[in-house]
Amino acid sequence: MAIKRLIWGVKQSFRAYVEGSGGTIAVSDGAGRADDGTFAFEAADDSDLAFGADGTLSGVGRFRGQVAFKAHGGMLSVTLTDPWVEATDAGLVLSVAETAARRTAIAKLDTAALAPAADGTAELPAVITLDGMTIVGDHYPPGTPLDPVRLQG
Numbered sequence: 001m002a003i004k005r006l007i008w009g010v011k012q013s014f015r016a017y018v019e020g021s022g023g024t025i026a027v028s029d030g031a032g033r034a035d036d037g038t039f040a041f042e043a044a045d046d047s048d049l050a051f052g053a054d055g056t057l058s059g060v061g062r063f064r065g066q067v068a069f070k071a072h073g074g075m076l077s078v079t080l081t082d083p084w085v086e087a088t089d090a091g092l093v094l095s096v097a098e099t100a101a102r103r104t105a106i107a108k109l110d111t112a113a114l115a116p117a118a119d120g121t122a123e124l125p126a127v128i129t130l131d132g133m134t135i136v137g138d139h140y141p142p143g144t145p146l147d148p149v150r151l152q153g
Contacts, residue, residue, distance in 0.1 A: 001120040001153040003049040006063045006083060008094070008126075009038035009147035014069070014139065023071025029081075031065025038147070041065040041083055049085055051116045051153065057092065061085035061151070078136055085109065085149070094126060094149055096135070106132035107146055120153020 009015065015037050018025055027033050032040045041063035043049070049061030062084050069078040081097040083106075093105040107126040116122040126146040133142055140146075 001051045001116075002043070003047070003051070003057075003061050003085075003120075003151045003153055004043045005152040006041045006043075006061060006085065007034070007038050007150040007152065008041075008083070009036070010067070010080065011136075011140065011144075011146045012037065014136065018069045018071045018076065021071045021076075023069065023076065026068045026070075027065065028068070029064060029066045031067055038150075039065070039067050044082075049151070051120065051122070055114065055116050057085075057087070057111070057114065057151075076137060080106070080135075085151070092124070093129070098135075104131045104135060105129050106135055107149070109149055116151075116153075121150060123148045123150045 030042055044062040044064050047062040048059035050059055052058055064082055066081045084095045092109040092111050094107040095103040095105045098104050108129055110125040113125050114122055126149050128140050128144045128146055130142045
């Protein structure tokens, strides 16, 4: 079953900090925000991430949209653009576009917890990577749990 949507909240405490300090969180370019604060990204036309008959993931999930966190008069400025879920030498990762030609793995996903439901959804625990830490601004050390990544078929 093809994955059509990625839902991720990044980290609930980070969202609360940004908005609690008078900052803003803006979605654009196809991303949406749910009532629970999470962000939804629709699959791009060239996305081919899918669950196999055995429940494993194959392909690359290319999703569209942007989430921008801003606070403290711009001193805190984090933008996450076009997330992808893909298998790498380091395992299954969630990456974001830093530029048109460069992607950075922001989170490592725990495939041991992968158990797709009958409706084609699955939730994967996520931890921040070293590169992810630099993107979010050194607030969370590598290995810090993030909000889980939900994949919907």
